[in-house]
Amino acid sequence: MTDPAAPVPFPDPEPGQPGQRRADRGGRRADRGGRRSAGRGRGRSGCLPILAVIAVFAVLAWIFVPRAWDSVSGVFAGPEDFPGPGSGKVTVVIDSGQTIRSMGAELTDQGVVASTDAFVDAAAENPKAQRIQAGTYVMKKEMAAADAVAYLADPGNMRATRTVTIPEGSRLAQIVDTVAAKSDFTKAQLGRLLEQPGKIGLPAEAEGNPEGYLFPATYELPDDLTPKALFSEMVALTASVEKELQVPAGARALDLTPHELMTVASILEHEVNRPQDYPKVARVIYNRLDLGMPLQMDSTVAYVSQREGDPWTTAEERESDSLYNTYQHQGLPPGPIGSPGRQTIRAALHPAAGDWLYFVADFENGGTLFAESYSEHQSNVARVQEYCQTSDDC
Known part of the structure; x- marks a missing residue:
C-alpha cells in the first residue's frame, strides 16, 4: 500500500457440455404337443427379461446402496475426530477469557484435534470443561477430542514453565x-x-x-x-x-521455489491483517509477476527502513537501492521479510481467483479495497484519502 496522502505510485500497466378347444385324439395330438412345447418356450423367454431386470437392480443395489449408506451414516456420524491417543508434542496456550469454541479452533489449527465441532461436542459432554484454566499445556497431536478436553480440564497438566510467544510476521x-x-x-x-x-x-x-x-x-x-x-x-x-502444507509441491504448481513461496507468505503478513484478504493479495502478487509489473509493496520497503507502526512509506524510503525495494526492483525480494504463519502460507499456496492488480486499506470498514484497473484503484484511494482527512483511524 502507498500513502493515500501522497501521489499514487502505481503505474497503469495498460494490458491488455381351458381355452384351447379339444381336438380329436388322433391326428392332432402331435399338434397339441407341439403347441404345448411352443408354449413352454414362450414362457421361458418371457421370464428372461424379468430375470435380467432383477439382475440389473441387484448390481445397482450392490454398487449404490453401500455408498448411500456411507452418505447417510456420515451425516449422523458426528464431526470429524481422531481416534487418539495421539503422538508428538505441541505447546498450547489457553488465554484468559477464551471460549470453548475458540479453544477448539486453536487446537484444530495446531493439529491437536481433528475439528472444532468435535472439541465443542466433547466439552459439552464433560462437566469439567468449564474449569479449563488459562495457562500453558503440552499436548499431543491427533488426540481424540474427549481426551483433549479431559487433559485441559485437569489443572495438574498446566505447565509452570516459562514460555515465549513469537507472533506471526x-x-x-x-x-x-x-x-x-x-x-x-x-x-x-x-x-x-x-x-x-x-x-x-x-x-x-x-x-x-x-x-x-x-x-x-x-x-x-x-x-x-x-x-x-x-x-x-x-x-x-x-x-x-x-x-x-505440502509447500514444495504447491510451490512447483505455481512455478515458484519453496523459498519464493515463503517470501510471498511473509509479504501477506505485513500487507493486510484479515485472513479473508490474504488469498486476494496473493493473487495480486501473482498477477503482477505474470504481467512483469513491479510489486510496489510498502511492506518490503519498510523491511529495509525498519519502519513500524503504520503501513505507509515515504518517497525517500522508496528510493532505496536495496533489492528488497519492490518499487525499484521487479519481481520478488531476495527472501522473506518476516516469519509467516500457517494462514498466510496456505493463502500463498491457494490464491483467490481474480484479476486484481491493486489494493488499498479500507480504514472506514476495516477491510481492503481491491481493483482490477488503475482508474478503479484511483477511485478507491480517493475514497480512503477523504475518510482519513476526518478520522484518526489512518
Missing part, C-alpha cells in the same frame, strides 16, 4: 528482542548464534538467512534450554509445517 530482530525479554539469554548470544545458521539446522533453501524460518508459535523455556535448542526447534517447526 515477526522479523528476525523482533524475535531476538522477544526471546531476550522472556529468557535469560542476551541479544548478543542470540545474534552470534544466528550468524552461524548451520548450527540451528537451517535448510539449504534459506541460503544462510534465518529470516522467515523461525516459525511463529509459543515455545517453552525450561531452565536447561539453550539458545541453539530453541532456534533449532523453531527451524524444525517451519520444516514440519512446510511438509504438512
Whole structure:
C-alpha cells in the first residue's frame, strides 16, 4: 500500500457440455404337443427379461446402496475426530477469557484435534470443561477430542514453565528482542548464534538467512534450554509445517521455489491483517509477476527502513537501492521479510481467483479495497484519502 496522502505510485500497466378347444385324439395330438412345447418356450423367454431386470437392480443395489449408506451414516456420524491417543508434542496456550469454541479452533489449527465441532461436542459432554484454566499445556497431536478436553480440564497438566510467544510476521530482530525479554539469554548470544545458521539446522533453501524460518508459535523455556535448542526447534517447526502444507509441491504448481513461496507468505503478513484478504493479495502478487509489473509493496520497503507502526512509506524510503525495494526492483525480494504463519502460507499456496492488480486499506470498514484497473484503484484511494482527512483511524 502507498500513502493515500501522497501521489499514487502505481503505474497503469495498460494490458491488455381351458381355452384351447379339444381336438380329436388322433391326428392332432402331435399338434397339441407341439403347441404345448411352443408354449413352454414362450414362457421361458418371457421370464428372461424379468430375470435380467432383477439382475440389473441387484448390481445397482450392490454398487449404490453401500455408498448411500456411507452418505447417510456420515451425516449422523458426528464431526470429524481422531481416534487418539495421539503422538508428538505441541505447546498450547489457553488465554484468559477464551471460549470453548475458540479453544477448539486453536487446537484444530495446531493439529491437536481433528475439528472444532468435535472439541465443542466433547466439552459439552464433560462437566469439567468449564474449569479449563488459562495457562500453558503440552499436548499431543491427533488426540481424540474427549481426551483433549479431559487433559485441559485437569489443572495438574498446566505447565509452570516459562514460555515465549513469537507472533506471526515477526522479523528476525523482533524475535531476538522477544526471546531476550522472556529468557535469560542476551541479544548478543542470540545474534552470534544466528550468524552461524548451520548450527540451528537451517535448510539449504534459506541460503544462510534465518529470516522467515523461525516459525511463529509459543515455545517453552525450561531452565536447561539453550539458545541453539530453541532456534533449532523453531527451524524444525517451519520444516514440519512446510511438509504438512505440502509447500514444495504447491510451490512447483505455481512455478515458484519453496523459498519464493515463503517470501510471498511473509509479504501477506505485513500487507493486510484479515485472513479473508490474504488469498486476494496473493493473487495480486501473482498477477503482477505474470504481467512483469513491479510489486510496489510498502511492506518490503519498510523491511529495509525498519519502519513500524503504520503501513505507509515515504518517497525517500522508496528510493532505496536495496533489492528488497519492490518499487525499484521487479519481481520478488531476495527472501522473506518476516516469519509467516500457517494462514498466510496456505493463502500463498491457494490464491483467490481474480484479476486484481491493486489494493488499498479500507480504514472506514476495516477491510481492503481491491481493483482490477488503475482508474478503479484511483477511485478507491480517493475514497480512503477523504475518510482519513476526518478520522484518526489512518
